[in-house]
Amino acid sequence: MQEERFPYLFEQYYHKKASAAEVEELMNLIHSGGFDQKLQEQIDWHYKNFKPVQSPFSSIQEDRILHTVLNVKTPAKQMKIAGAKKLWTRLSIAASIVLCMGISFYAYQTYSYKKGQELAASLIGPGxxxxxxxxxxxxxxxxxxxxxxxxxxxxxxxxxxxxxxxxxxxxxxxxxxxxxxxxxxxxxxxxxxxxxxxxxxxxxxxxxxxxxxxxxxxxxxxxxxxxxxxxxxxxxxxxxxxxxxxxxxxxxxxxxxxxxxxxxxxxxxxxxxxxxxxxxxxxxxxxxxxxxxxxxxxxxxxxxxxxxxxxxxxMAWKNGDFIFKDEDLASVMKKVERWYDVDVVFQDVDPKTIKLGGWVSRSKNISAVIKIIEPIAGIQIKIEGRRVTVMK
The missing domain is CATH 2.60.120.1440 (Jelly Rolls)
Structure with a gap:
């Protein structure tokens, strides 16, 4: 059933006719990894039936752009224009399909990741x-x-x-x-x-x-x-x-x-x-x-x-609060470790060099603290079980 439905969902999405439920269904199928072949077939079909569009660049500009983007070792003046035209067509397809799918899929993955992190954080309650x-x-x-x-x-x-x-x-x-x-x-x-x-x-x-x-x-x-x-x-x-x-x-x-x-x-x-x-x-x-x-x-x-x-x-801890005033990230995360019973690790981050300030109630889940720390410190926090990874 899903094998037959995948092409329909893809076409609905490609032509911007898919409902929110259909978009979510398609993204779930792609994210599962079980429809890679079907996805490739849809892209190949669109490539074969693609109507070329007029390039907005001159032939010389195309050569320069392709040489730069693809990091081609052959000097630009030795490239054949016909080859560039063919490649321009492929790039047009990428713009119409891969870019469309890629951006949306990235957004979906980001959305899914954030939702997953919110769920993980919600499971870690206060002391x-x-x-x-x-x-x-x-x-x-x-x-x-x-x-x-x-x-x-x-x-x-x-x-x-x-x-x-x-x-x-x-x-x-x-x-x-x-x-x-x-x-x-x-x-x-x-x-x-x-x-x-x-x-x-x-x-x-x-x-x-x-x-x-x-x-x-x-x-x-x-x-x-x-x-x-x-x-x-x-x-x-x-x-x-x-x-x-x-x-x-x-x-x-x-x-x-x-x-x-x-x-x-x-x-x-x-x-x-x-x-x-x-x-x-x-x-x-x-x-x-x-x-x-x-x-x-x-x-x-x-x-x-x-x-x-x-x-x-x-006295903030006794009064039920976290209050950080120009405190380094290392000190802050030690308090988070103790109060939320988690293990904090730092990845490509020197916590001693990052200062931050803020206030949040100690009665809140760890997610409330993360929302305060991340934007101020300019870092990202990933939660896996009771492991908290702080990274750039």
Missing amino acids: THKARLVLSNGQVILLDTLKNGSQTLEAGIQITKTKDGQLIYKINDQQGRNASLINTIETPRGGQYQVQLPDGTAVWLNAASSLKYSGAFKDKKREVTLSGEAYFEVAHRANQPFLVHTQNQVVEVLGTHFNINAYPDEETQVTTLLQGMVKTSSKSKALILKPGQQSVLNQKRAELKMEEADTETV
Whole structure:
């Protein structure tokens, strides 16, 4: 049936009489690759029955054009005009058939590609509230699967999951049996979570992050260890400072609001103070931060310096947004990797040299982010499963 219908569809299309449904049907048949022979037959028939048109160029101009376009090695003055006339006829056919089919088929392929990419992007949703709690005894609890309400885990430990997804962690340990036990809360790529520690300190964990902390803060210092990014609202205890350990750095506070970005695969660790006062220390230097300031630790050179902070950009992740301000593409795509749980590769693109800015909600699918990035950065993004290729 399709073998007989193909010539009809081709003629309808060639004479610009095809309906939208017929155009789509023809393009699908061509795109399938099963009708190459039929397509060749249609082109050959039109060639044999083609009515020559008068060339708009002189014979000399034809020779020059054909010599240039076809990259003929023989000097133009040695070419035979008759041969040029015959070739002009073939080029006329190409203009009437191949050009017509080619442009439309290219447009169709582009349309199909874009639709396919939109579909692939729509399947990659934003991150959600999910994490796992690893207790000191090795027990693993998937926090996003817990029902709302309170439950007791191991001796003296009680967690409560609120309606908004927050995890409140309490210790009922009168004899201090759990003081030395270390628990870990971990968020995967594509996840974030909020937890309230035993002292009342609230912590928001960004994607691909982990926080280790004691089962109870009984010592002179409250100490936690962070990998990744987290925002802290530390409960004030005048005689018990709160310490956050990251790789090559310690942040010390008494009671304050601050954000730490300390991903292992980043060149820098950035501590941003919003309220109160903190002290950041590296192996060679210590800085006291005031609200609106941030410390930047270069992990390769072990250099610690102070800068004024753009708190809107720093806190965008916690507030449910992506905000990019003159940020390089490498940094932007790392955030995309973590939040959408994808693998990003660069093809013939140096992401460090491309700067961009923009805003988009983190609640949107990855397609919304791509639509922001592509035109600003002047790149193309291809999605195959969870592989994201950035190319020129």
